[in-house]
Amino acid sequence: MPIRHCIIHQIDKKPDGSPAVLHVSDTELVESQATENLLNDLNVAYNAKTGKGWGLFHAQSGAYPLSGWLQAYIEGGDFTVFSRTAVEHLTKLMEESNLSVGGHVLFAHYQQGMTEYLVVALLQHSEGVTVNADLSVTPSKHLDFGNINLAARINISEWRSNPKSRQYISYLKGSKGRKAIDYFRDFIGCQEGVDGPSETRTLLKAFSDFVTAEDMQEDSAREKTQMLVSYSMAQAKIGEPITLDELSELIDEERPKAFYDFIRNKDYGLSAEIPADKRTLSQFRRFTGRAEGLSISFEQHLLGSKIEFDKEAGTLMLRGLPTQLVDQLKRAAG
Template sequence: MPIRHSIIHQIDKKPDGTPAVLHVSSIELVESQATENLINDLNVAYNAKARKGWGFFHPQSGAFPLSGWLQAYLNSGGFIEFSTTAVEHLTKLMEESNLSVGGHVLLAHYQQGINDYLVVALLQHSESVTVNADLSVTPSKHLDFGNINLAARINISEWRSNPKSRQYISYLKGLKGRKATDYFRDFIGCQEGVDGPGETRTLLKAFSDFVAAEDWHEDSAREKTHALVSYSLAQAKIGEPITLDDLSELIDEDRPKAFYDFSRSKDYGLSAEIPADKRTLNQFRRFTGRTDGLSISFEAHMLGSKVEFNKAAGTLMLRGLPPKLTDQLKRASV
């Protein structure tokens, strides 16, 4: 993972309301194993976060200036100047929001695969203890990657090559509500473009319909479901989208375009690339079974809510039946 430029600034802001103090670095991080580990650990922690938004830049303006500064840096160079201007703007927005404490601001421009990325993250420290060479112990601090709440990643390559894309920026959605993170999204200048959970649910609905239409044997359906979920979670782990072409080929190697063509013909409105939402994927497993005159299929997350299994009796209790099925049963019972 070649790192083109990286730097850390510090915003000293206490929760007591005192004015924030910005400490600007005048030098970039040196190329080293430590720097590479830092960016890699940040990426791993960022990709592991389930709550993400996906979007694209607002038109460059006084309210949303970052895209203009980034474009100027990419055109003419000057990463330190770009990062300094950006972190000064972030400090101003943080001061105005009065909803955030400070921390170390990491900006890194790196290459992963064929794409260039810019990641911006506000990092906090955590207290720890280290054992010295003489076996004594002393307190120490380390960056707490597990507690990242404010971070965004811009796919520079997609932004520049496909300006109509609506998902070249990803950002973390905080657990404390939108107000606590809106100022950071405003700093990035990002507007929401793609509903990751919604897109993932639509993809899973299209896949379920495809499985039903193909009428596969239970074992085959389970195997292909496992392939879909495994691939999608693997993409989420590395921060890459689900690609319909690749997924279609994975589902049916003998007919690599079958699922792709099915999803297009039924007009689900799916993009060619879909941001993988881990929470939605983890909820998705299908239990299926077929016997004489009876076919049952439901998603695993319904077990225990709309579907209850009595292990001793070997029976299922269903709640929330589809209205059409309910009407048929009522007419049949007259």
């Protein structure tokens, strides 16, 4: 993971309502194993977070200046100057929002594969202890990556190469409350472009329709479901989107375009790449079964709503039957 530039500033803001004090650094972090570990730990923690938002920049303006500053830096500006200007703006927004939580603000421009990213994160410390060489212990502080709530990652490569994209920025929705999330998102200048959970649900619906349309055998449907979930979870773990053509190839190697073409022909409105929502994926499981002319297949999330299972009697109660099936049954009942 080549790190092009990385710097940390500090916003000291106490809960007593006193004004925030900004401590800026004039020196970037040197390239070292410690810096690489820092960014790697941050990325792992960021990717593990659920509840992300995905979007794009607002048009550059006085209210949303970061994209302009970033553009100037990318075109040959100084990273330290860019980060300092940005953190001053962040401090101002923090004061206006009357939020009491400061912290260390990390800016990092790095490359992963062929893709360039800028990550901005507000980091907090956690109290701990360390064991000294003489086996005594002393208090120590360390960055608490498990408690990151305000962070965003900008895919610089996609922003510059595909300006029509609506998902080159991701940010944590976190647990700090709507007001905190809004001020940080305003700092980034990000507007929501793609609803990750909704897109993931649509993908899973398309997959369920595909399984039905293909009249898959139970074992095949279960295997392909596992492929979809495993691939999507793996993409979420590394912070990458689900790529539909790649997923289609995994689902059916003999007909690698079958699922992709099915999605396009049915017009589900999905982009070629969609953000994977881990919470939605973790809830997805497909139950299937065939016996003596009876074929049943449904998704786990329907249990308790449209489908009820009586464990003692071994029976299912179905609600909201498909209109076409209801019509057939009415005609048969005549």
